[in-house]
Amino acid sequence: MxxxxxxxxxTMLTRVLLFATLTGTIRAQQECAEGQSEESCSDRDxxxxxxxxxKIRLGLEWFVNPDHLPLIVAQQHGIFREFGLDVELIExxxxxxxxxxxxxxxxxxxxxxxxxxxxxAAKGRPVLGFSRWLHTDGGVLYDAASGITRPSDMCGTTIxxxxxxxxxxxxxxxxxxxxxxxxxxxxxSYGRYNGGFFHTDAIQSGKADVATLVFWNFEIPxxxxxxxxxxxxFSLRDYGVPDFCQLVxxxxxxxxxxxxxxxxxxxxxxxxxxxxxxxxxDLAREYYYKYVDKDSADETAQAIMEATVTATLSxxxxxxxxxxxxxxxxxxxxxxxNQVDDVAASKVPVSTYxxxxxxx
Numbered sequence: 001m002x003x004x005x006x007x008x009x010x011t012m013l014t015r016v017l018l019f020a021t022l023t024g025t026i027r028a029q030q031e032c033a034e035g036q037s038e039e040s041c042s043d044r045d046x047x048x049x050x051x052x053x054x055k056i057r058l059g060l061e062w063f064v065n066p067d068h069l070p071l072i073v074a075q076q077h078g079i080f081r082e083f084g085l086d087v088e089l090i091e092x093x094x095x096x097x098x099x100x101x102x103x104x105x106x107x108x109x110x111x112x113x114x115x116x117x118x119x120x121a122a123k124g125r126p127v128l129g130f131s132r133w134l135h136t137d138g139g140v141l142y143d144a145a146s147g148i149t150r151p152s153d154m155c156g157t158t159i160x161x162x163x164x165x166x167x168x169x170x171x172x173x174x175x176x177x178x179x180x181x182x183x184x185x186x187x188x189s190y191g192r193y194n195g196g197f198f199h200t201d202a203i204q205s206g207k208a209d210v211a212t213l214v215f216w217n218f219e220i221p222x223x224x225x226x227x228x229x230x231x232x233x234f235s236l237r238d239y240g241v242p243d244f245c246q247l248v249x250x251x252x253x254x255x256x257x258x259x260x261x262x263x264x265x266x267x268x269x270x271x272x273x274x275x276x277x278x279x280x281x282d283l284a285r286e287y288y289y290k291y292v293d294k295d296s297a298d299e300t301a302q303a304i305m306e307a308t309v310t311a312t313l314s315x316x317x318x319x320x321x322x323x324x325x326x327x328x329x330x331x332x333x334x335x336x337x338n339q340v341d342d343v344a345a346s347k348v349p350v351s352t353y354x355x356x357x358x359x360x
Contacts (some may be wrong), residue, residue: 056172
C-alpha cells in the first residue's frame with residue numbers, strides 16, 4: 001500500500017486540477033453567454049505573443065451612433081477577441097477621404113455608404129467594398145407643418161445636404177419630384193445649403209426647407225426630440241432613387257488582399273454581434289449606453305439615444321452580400337443625374353469596387 005499511495009495521491013491531484021480547469025472554462029463560457037463581462041468573453045490564451053490579436057483600425061463615417069451597434073456589441077461582448085482581433089473604432093474629426101487614410105497607413109478599413117462607394121469608384125479611386133451590414137429606410141426629411149405634403153411640393157425648395165453646393169442634393173430631390181409627376185420643375189430652381197449631417201437643425205433654423213441623405217431611424221426620432229412639429233420623410237425607394245440607405249465596409253484593393261483573413265473574421269464577428277442584437281436587445285442597449293456614456297448626457301440627448309437605438313435595432317443585415325445589378329442601377333442613376341462622368345463611370349466594372357468573396 002505504501003508504494004501505491006504516491007501514485008494514488010498523484011492521480012487524485014490530477015483529477016482535482018482537471019476538474020478546476022473544466023469548471024473555470026464552463027464558468028467563463030456561462031459568463032460570456034450572460035454578457036456579464038467583456039473579459040469573460042475574451043480568449044484568455046492571448047498572453048502568448050504568438051496569439052497576439054490582429055490589429056484592425058476601422059474608421060467610422062460619422063460620430064458614434066446606433067448604426068454602429070454591431071461594432072460596439074462585438075467589442076463590448078468580447079467577440080472581436082474571440083476571433084483574434086483587436087479592432088479600434090476611430091471617429092472622423094470632420095470628414096475624411098477614407099481611401100486616402102488607408103493608403104497613408106492610418107486606417108485599414110472604413111464605413112461608407114454604397115452611394116459614396118460608387119461615386120468614388122467612378123472617379124477612379126482605389127476602393128473596394130466587401131460587406132453590407134446595415135439597411136434602413138431614408139431619403140428627404142421635411143416638416144409636414146410647413147405645407148409640404150408630397151414630393152412634387154419640393155420643387156424650388158432649399159435643400160440641406162452634405163457636399164453642397166455639389167449636384168447630389170438636387171439630383172435626389174428632383175428625381176423624387178419627377179417621379180411624383182411634376183416634369184416641368186427647373187433643376188436650377190433649388191436652393192443649396194450645406195448643413196453637414198445636422199439635418200434637423202438646418203430645417204428648424206429656417207436655412208433649408210428640406211434635408212437629404214437622412215436615415216429615418218436617426219433623423220426622425222431626433223427631429224421629434226428637438227421639437228419639430230410634424231417630422232416626416234419621403235423614402236428614396238418609393239420615388240425612383242436607388243436605395244442607398246445602407247452601410248458597408250470598404251478598403252483598398254491592395255489592403256483587402258493583405259488582410260483578407262482578418263477581414264473575413266471581422267465580417268463573422270459582426271454577424272455574431274448582429275445575432276445578439278436580434279435576440280438580446282436589452283443587452284445590446286446596455287452595451288451601447290455604456291460605450292457612449294449615456295448617463296453624462298443631458299435629458300434631450302438621452303431621449304434621442306433611447307429613441308434612435310429602439311428604431312435601429314431591426315436594421316442590421318444577416319446577409320452581407322450585395323448584387324452587381326444593384327450597383328449597375330446606382331451607377332446608371334449617377335450618370336443620368338450628371339453626378340459622375342458618363343464615359344469614365346461606364347468603364348468601371350462593379351467587380352473592381354465590390355466583392356462578395358468574404359461576405360458569405
